[in-house]
Amino acid sequence: MKKTIALLAAILTTAAAQAQQNTTITATIKNLPAGEWVYWRSQGDDDRRDSVQTTAGGFTIKTNINRGEADFYVIRIGKSYGDYSMTFYYLDKGNITIKGDGPMFKDAVFTGPQFIKDNNEYTAMLKQAPGLKGQEDLYKQANKLYTEKDSAGLAALEPEMKRMREENENLTKQWLLQHPQSGISASLLSQLNDLPLDEKERIFNKLSPAAKENGPAKRLAHSIRVNKLTGIGSMALDFTQNDTLGKPVSLKNFRGKYVLVDFWASWCHPCREENPNVVAAFNKYNSKNFTVLSVSLDQPNGKEKWLNAIHQDGLTWTHVSDLKFWNNAVAKQYDIRSIPSNLLIDPSGKIIAKDLHGDELEKKLAEVL
Structure with a gap:
């Protein structure tokens, strides 16, 4: 026994x-x-x-x-x-x-397994596409120019890079519609960053249930749900996080003003490069019922870096963070998956614009103020 x-x-x-x-x-x-x-x-x-x-x-x-x-x-x-x-x-x-x-x-x-075979087939399709010939060399050149901070050189490459991004997007959409049961389809769809979310939803709905049993599909489904709640024209979801002194700040406290909810982090180079544009907009329109509420995605051990970046970049408005990196509660609430990102909210609490960068923010503020 x-x-x-x-x-x-x-x-x-x-x-x-x-x-x-x-x-x-x-x-x-x-x-x-x-x-x-x-x-x-x-x-x-x-x-x-x-x-x-x-x-x-x-x-x-x-x-x-x-x-x-x-x-x-x-x-x-x-x-x-x-x-x-x-x-x-x-x-x-x-x-x-x-x-x-x-x-x-x-x-x-x-x-x-089959998901590997599908990925190899998809990759081979892109490599053989006449419209994407030279893509690898083009992006190597772009990365080199970015490292060298050659803005003029990058601007000269942008039209061809844009054309290739559009060609890649069209070929990927075709592949997805031909492979609705593939395990990699939702993951490829999630990578089409320039594709509007409503079009992603249309393609996503055509995928089989088996193709949606993975992490990328779950995140994409979440993004679609959140977008319906936080799209332009929707009322902004309220939140509360602590400011730099540990005092709670709520979005509802800003009701009655135009407020830019700006998602950034001290470690994010594109965010730091964008900060002067936000500063310029704040300085120009702060006296006209406009302000900024910044939400930082800094890391648990990054409070000092967060505070230093605020000081160095001259960000003289309200700042909040829970210092949880990409698990920041507000970022997850609004499905923020890349930064810099922002929402422009009107005095009634309605979202009237998203992701205004460069001179787009100043133009929008000039339009509404």
Whole structure:
């Protein structure tokens, strides 16, 4: 009897261990040295992460991806962000292989279940598209000019980059409508940043239930729901967070004024570059019933950096934050997934504009004030 119980316990223990690791990623990369740390993490709200060490010429990751938890994952070799050190891929359960000649993930090939095959098919389609020929070189040049702060050079490239973004968007939409049951369809749809959310919703509604059982689909469904609540013409959702002195501030306290709810962070370079435009608008219209309420997505240990950035950039208006990074409660309430981002609210509390940047903010304020 004892032997039977022990055998049963061993079987159950083995089954539980196997159930906990339903996904294996096996990488074979030439000349990859042993002893390097490989870090991986999900891009979902659950922020799943772990690390393993390489053996000579590869590494193996074993993890568990439950039903509905498929998502984008970043896999990075080493702590630096050097060339080809990272790969960004949609992963679900199953046995996945990565093979490459190096260095790192350069030209690495993924093989495995249907979602891998679909991703490879989609990527091949884009590479073969005549309208996207030279896209990789174009964006390398743009990144170089951005690093060099060559605004004129970037402006000269913008028309061609815009054309390619539109071509990529059109090809992706076609692929999605032809693959409504693919596990990667919702994830690809979520990456079309320039596509209006109502059009995303139209395509999203055509996807099969199975294609919506993953992290990107859940986030997209959430964005669609929140957009219906916070679209232009909707009444702004009230919130309360502490200011720089720890005192609670509520949006409703600003009723009767035009208020720009500005989402930013001290660590966000585009936000810091945009701040002078917000300062100029504030200085010009502050005496005309306009103000700014900034919501910072700074990190839990970033209060000092937050305060320093406020001082350095001359942001002389009300600031609030819960210092929870991307889990900031107001950012989640309004589904803010990139910064800088903002909402312009009229004296009645109605949202009248979104994401006004550059001279767009000044033009809108001149129109309503």
